[in-house]
Amino acid sequence: xxxxxxxxxxxxxxxxxxxxxxxxxxxxxxxxxxxxxxxxxxxxxxxxxxxxxxxxxxxxxxxxxxxxxxxxxxxxxxxxxxxxxxxxxxxxxxxxxxxxxxxxxxxxxxxxxxxxxxxxxxxxxxxxxxxxxxxxxxxxxxxxxxxxxxxxxxxxxxxxxxxxxxxxxxxxxxxxxxxxxxxxxxxxxxxxxxxxxxxxxxxxxxxxxxxxxxxxxxxxxxxxxxxxxxxxxxxxxxxxxxxxxxxxxxxxxx
Amino acid sequence: xxxxxxxxxxxxxxxxxxxxxxxxxxxxxxxxxxxxxxxxxxxxxxxxxxxxxxxxxxxxxxxxxxxxxxxxxxxxxxxxxxxxxxxxxxxxxxxxxxxxxxxxxxxxxxxxxxxxxxxxxxxxxxxxxxxxxxxxxxxxxxxxxxxxxxxxxxxxxxxxxxxxxxxxxxxxxxxxxxxxxxxxxxxxxxxxxxxxxxxxxxxxxxxxxxxxxxxxxxxxxxxxxxxxxxxxxxxxxxxxxxxxxxxxxxxxxxxxxxxxxxxxxxxxxxxxxxxxxxxxxxxxxxxxxxxxxxxxxxxxxxxxxxxxxxxxxxxxxxxxxxxxxxxxxxxxxxxxxxxxxxxxxxxxxxxxxxxxxxxxxxxxxxxxxxxxxxxxxxxxxxxxxxxxxxxxxxxxxxxxxxxxxxxxxxxxxxxxxxxxxxxxxxxxxxxxxxxxxxxxxxxxxxxxxxxxxxxxxxxxxxxxxxxxxxxxxxxxxxxxxxxxxxxxxxxxxxxxxxxxxxxxxxxxxxxxxxxxxxxxxxxxxxxxxxxxxxxxxxxxxxxxxxxxxxxxxxxxxxxxxxxxxxxxxxxxxxxxxxxxxxxxxxxxxxxxxxxxxxxxxxxxxxxxxxxxxxxxxxxxxxxxxxxxxxxxxxxxxxxxxxxxxxxxxxxxxxxxx
Numbered sequence: 001x002x003x004x005x006x007x008x009x010x011x012x013x014x015x016x017x018x019x020x021x022x023x024x025x026x027x028x029x030x031x032x033x034x035x036x037x038x039x040x041x042x043x044x045x046x047x048x049x050x051x052x053x054x055x056x057x058x059x060x061x062x063x064x065x066x067x068x069x070x071x072x073x074x075x076x077x078x079x080x081x082x083x084x085x086x087x088x089x090x091x092x093x094x095x096x097x098x099x100x101x102x103x104x105x106x107x108x109x110x111x112x113x114x115x116x117x118x119x120x121x122x123x124x125x126x127x128x129x130x131x132x133x134x135x136x137x138x139x140x141x142x143x144x145x146x147x148x149x150x151x152x153x154x155x156x157x158x159x160x161x162x163x164x165x166x167x168x169x170x171x172x173x174x175x176x177x178x179x180x181x182x183x184x185x186x187x188x189x190x191x192x193x194x195x196x197x198x199x200x201x202x203x204x205x206x207x208x209x210x211x212x213x214x215x216x217x218x219x220x221x222x223x224x225x226x227x228x229x230x231x232x233x234x235x236x237x238x239x240x241x242x243x244x245x246x247x248x249x250x251x252x253x254x
Numbered sequence: 255x256x257x258x259x260x261x262x263x264x265x266x267x268x269x270x271x272x273x274x275x276x277x278x279x280x281x282x283x284x285x286x287x288x289x290x291x292x293x294x295x296x297x298x299x300x301x302x303x304x305x306x307x308x309x310x311x312x313x314x315x316x317x318x319x320x321x322x323x324x325x326x327x328x329x330x331x332x333x334x335x336x337x338x339x340x341x342x343x344x345x346x347x348x349x350x351x352x353x354x355x356x357x358x359x360x361x362x363x364x365x366x367x368x369x370x371x372x373x374x375x376x377x378x379x380x381x382x383x384x385x386x387x388x389x390x391x392x393x394x395x396x397x398x399x400x401x402x403x404x405x406x407x408x409x410x411x412x413x414x415x416x417x418x419x420x421x422x423x424x425x426x427x428x429x430x431x432x433x434x435x436x437x438x439x440x441x442x443x444x445x446x447x448x449x450x451x452x453x454x455x456x457x458x459x460x461x462x463x464x465x466x467x468x469x470x471x472x473x474x475x476x477x478x479x480x481x482x483x484x485x486x487x488x489x490x491x492x493x494x495x496x497x498x499x500x501x502x503x504x505x506x507x508x509x510x511x512x513x514x515x516x517x518x519x520x521x522x523x524x525x526x527x528x529x530x531x532x533x534x535x536x537x538x539x540x541x542x543x544x545x546x547x548x549x550x551x552x553x554x555x556x557x558x559x560x561x562x563x564x565x566x567x568x569x570x571x572x573x574x575x576x577x578x579x580x581x582x583x584x585x586x587x588x589x590x591x592x593x594x595x596x597x598x599x600x601x602x603x604x605x606x607x608x609x610x611x612x613x614x615x616x617x618x619x620x621x622x623x624x625x626x627x628x629x630x631x632x633x634x635x636x637x638x639x640x641x642x643x644x645x646x647x648x649x650x651x652x653x654x655x656x657x658x659x660x661x662x663x664x665x666x667x668x669x670x671x672x673x674x675x676x677x678x679x680x681x682x683x684x685x686x687x688x689x690x691x692x693x694x695x696x697x698x699x700x701x702x703x704x705x706x707x708x709x710x711x712x713x714x715x716x717x718x719x720x721x722x723x724x725x726x727x728x729x730x731x732x733x734x735x736x737x738x739x740x741x742x743x744x745x746x747x748x749x750x751x752x753x754x755x756x757x758x759x760x761x762x763x764x765x766x767x768x769x770x771x772x773x774x775x776x777x778x779x780x781x782x783x784x785x786x787x788x789x790x791x792x793x794x795x796x797x798x799x800x801x802x803x804x805x806x807x808x809x810x811x812x813x814x815x816x817x818x819x820x821x822x823x824x825x826x827x828x829x830x831x832x833x834x835x836x837x838x839x840x841x842x843x844x845x846x847x848x849x850x851x852x853x854x855x856x857x858x859x860x861x862x863x864x865x866x867x868x869x870x871x872x873x874x875x876x877x878x879x880x881x882x883x884x885x886x887x888x889x890x891x892x893x894x895x896x897x898x899x900x901x902x903x904x905x906x907x908x909x910x911x
Contacts, residue, residue, distance in 0.1 A: 017823070033526075033527055033529060034660075035526040035529075035660075036527070036529045037531070037658075039531065040530070040531050041529075043531055047774055047775075049818075050772050050816060050818050051770075051772065051816070054818070055818055055819060056818060056827060058824060058826060060319060061493055062323055062325070063323075063325060063327065063328045063492040063493075064531065064532045064534075065328055065490075065532075065534050065535075065654070066654070067416075067417055068318075068323045068324075068325070068328065068492060069323060070318060070319065070323050086657065090657050090658070092657065092658065092660065094660055115824055116824040122319060122320065123319070123320065123440065125320065126322075126428060126431075126440075129424075129425060129428045130431055130432035131432065133425055133428065134383075134425035134426060134428060135382065135425070137379075137382040137383055138304075138307040139303070139307060139723045139724070140375075140379075142378035142379045142381065143378065145377045145378045145380075145387075146337075146339060146394050146395055149389075149392060149393030149394055150389060150393050151393055152389050155388075155389045156389075158384070159386035159388075159411055159418070162384075162418060162421060163414065163417070165417075166320065166322055189384065189386070190384050193384050193386070195381070195382055195383070195384050196384055
């Protein structure tokens with residue numbers, strides 16, 4: 001692969017803290033290598049800003065290998081940028097060409113308030129898990145792992161749903177800021193497994209109640225979430241969630 | 255000599271005996287006892303959930319925005335357990351034996367046997383939580399093999415085993431948070447341990463969103479803060495992974511053990527330029543099918559495809575005919591470095607070797623063609639069939655490689671180079687995982703106890719969860735049973751005030767320097783020193799130079815670092831500055847430890863101590879001990895030794911030829 005250098009214009013959302021009104025700032029960056037990752041390009045810019053006595057741009061990131069779910073940039077109108085099934089940290093600069101202007105914003109959602117610049121507060125996701133995204137089994141209560149055979153196809157589907165990294169791109173991509181793909185993935189993961197059976201009904205009801213309380217919007221099935229999900233979580237998980245919710249609502253004993 | 259308090263009796267009875275006789279805390283008293291847990295990876299999340307379930311009042315801390323982000327999540331390959339589901343001869347003893355041998359006879363028998371004993375419970379617990387391990391068509395769990403073993407004992411969830419295990423532990427933790435048993439503090443960093451009357455009684459933490467310092471009391475403090483691989487700047491660790499919590503504990507009196515034992519993983523995507531911020535692992539499993547080679551001619555600039563077979567040097571197969579490409583991590587890493595240092599490296603940086611799947615694609619293609627009765631399949635058809643097989647086995651890794659490098663590894667060989675991956679050293683702990691500071695524990699990668707001088711693949715996840723789910727609930731309880739009469743100490747106690755003031759003073763000092771050089775620049779310089787002189791190969795002269803270089807770097811850092819922004823705000827550069835300052839001090843101790851250990855073992859290779867064939871040469875007569883370092887004052891540490899006694903296993907020289 002031929003490598004090349006490029007000069008770029010970045011329009012980046014700057015916001016001092018959650019209470020201040022933010023605005024776009026424009027930065028020119030020169031000599032960016034096509035081999036860099038998108039976040040490494042931000043590293044280069046931040047090093048320069050610090051040296052010039054300016055405030056670096058705050059952004060969330062940690063593992064930089066696409067699995068922790070911490071990085072979260074809205075790039076040219078798409079969560080995590082132009083590549084399919086990809087996180088911001090795995091986006092590389094060969095996705096761009098010399099002279100490009102790139103617009104970078106934080107996730108935009110009522111339930112994800114901005115902390116600073118491109119950093120948002122996604123603790124709403126943790127609270128949704130607290131509402132029921134688990135199987136109640138204390139340490140030491142388990143039977144032998146092979147005592148409960150699980151059909152391979154169901155186990156594979158549960159794994160595919162459990163691959164969610166909780167980044168929130170689905171919410172950022174949705175015009176209503178719905179969290180239904182996130183919730184659907186967790187409900188599916190646990191509903192597909194026999195271990196999740198006993199709490200199946202309360203789980204889906206409680207998680208949806210919490211989701212609504214957090215201020216996420218309604219799902220109108222546009223599929224933007226699935227199209228943007230870095231882990232390819234299928235929208236069929238939302239269908240399964242709806243089914244679980246309906247059954248639970250109709251048969252709930254309380 | 256220091257005492258690890260290993261229970262007496264037969265090796266296989268020690269843990270059972272311990273559990274049968276350790277002290278307990280009754281439920282009414284547990285409610286009054288507070289436990290602080292720092293870090294929410296596999297060790298921290300599992301410990302927080304388990305102690306919360308038992309009824310203790312737990313406070314858990316992590317620097318990320320959610321406990322689910324901890325770097326355990328990035329582990330790919332799997333988790334070992336002595337289940338013997340494959341009926342292939344596995345047992346608790348074999349897992350114990352493989353781990354001791356893999357660690358080059360520098361781990362504690364008692365701890366490792368306990369680890370092997372509880373390994374099976376971990377798999378049961380995780381399955382009960384809904385961790386979706388890979389399964390066979392009959393619905394039972396699937397296993398694969400990993401390096402350093404002859405059995406299939408590795409459980410896995412595609413290439414995302416760490417993620418699935420962590421999500422399991424995270425969900426258990428979130429459940430305890432919902433029940434009110436655990437209070438979670440995300441985006442918080444521990445900046446000191448508070449000691450009162452010689453016992454750990456709390457921490458000073460900084461809220462990373464608003465910069466405020468907080469005092470938290472605990473009857474006990476558990477550090478589950480991972481390893482220190484980022485001392486090298488470039489590693490497979492997450493950007494935020496750091497030694498700060500462990501280092502503060504060390505400065506407060508806890509011994510730091512075997513810091514020179516660091517694991518360099520042989521198959522990582524190589525550095526592409528000075529902008530590089532981290533390195534990405536390509537799973538060990540690839541060495542089952544990939545062949546590693548470099549050109550036979552120095553400085554050969556031809557493309558891989560233009561180099562004919564007879565001009566390629568498959569150096570692992572040449573040097574180690576018995577194990578070939580599947581030698582252990584430390585051996586494979588050193589061999590790659592040797593070829594590159596001699597000028598045979600490939601790629602634009604010349605710091606890489608090829609990992610080539612062409613032979614595997616052809617081999618699998620022929621097998622597939624044979625299955626379909628296509629005896630005269632064309633080379634093109636064979637290739638296509640072979641690519642499909644390789645894709646099914648390693649597709650996600652090949653995709654990740656292509657995303658990062660822009661090269662298609664089905665067409666051209668991967669370029670790989672060793673990278674820092676794991677640290678076997680860490681806070682010294684006794685059998686109960688307690689440091690030498692009473693009430694202060696270290697779990698998971700943060701401690702030193704189970705992997706000796708080299709960790710085997712798929713054993714890190716096992717240890718983190720063993721410590722958190724199955725060891726700490728007993729051993730911490732044994733300590734807390736004597737603490738039930740201690741009432742929560744108010745945080746206006748002078749020890750808290752003093753600790754907070756010291757933390758605050760240090761932050762203000764850092765911010766007041768206002769020099770010219772960024773934190774990142776210092777971190778890169780430190781990484782270069784450690785990588786070059788205390789990396790894959792070390793020698794006495796280089797280590798002495800490194801110690802001098804690090805001392806100079808430290809002085810430069812404290813007079814010239816530039817940190818933007820203020821104290822009471824979200825300021826990642828300030829967070830990073832504190833971590834780099836601690837890495838610099840740790841770097842010095844790593845070199846001191848490496849200089850002290852006049853032998854080669856596992857991940858510690860001293861060039862002066864090798865066999866005529868260039869293999870690691872241990873010195874059991876003089877160095878069969880744990881080096882536990884006590885901090886005295888700046889640049890000064892005192893060495894304490896813990897003798898390693900092998901009652902059951904006879905140490906021998908490893909041989910892979």
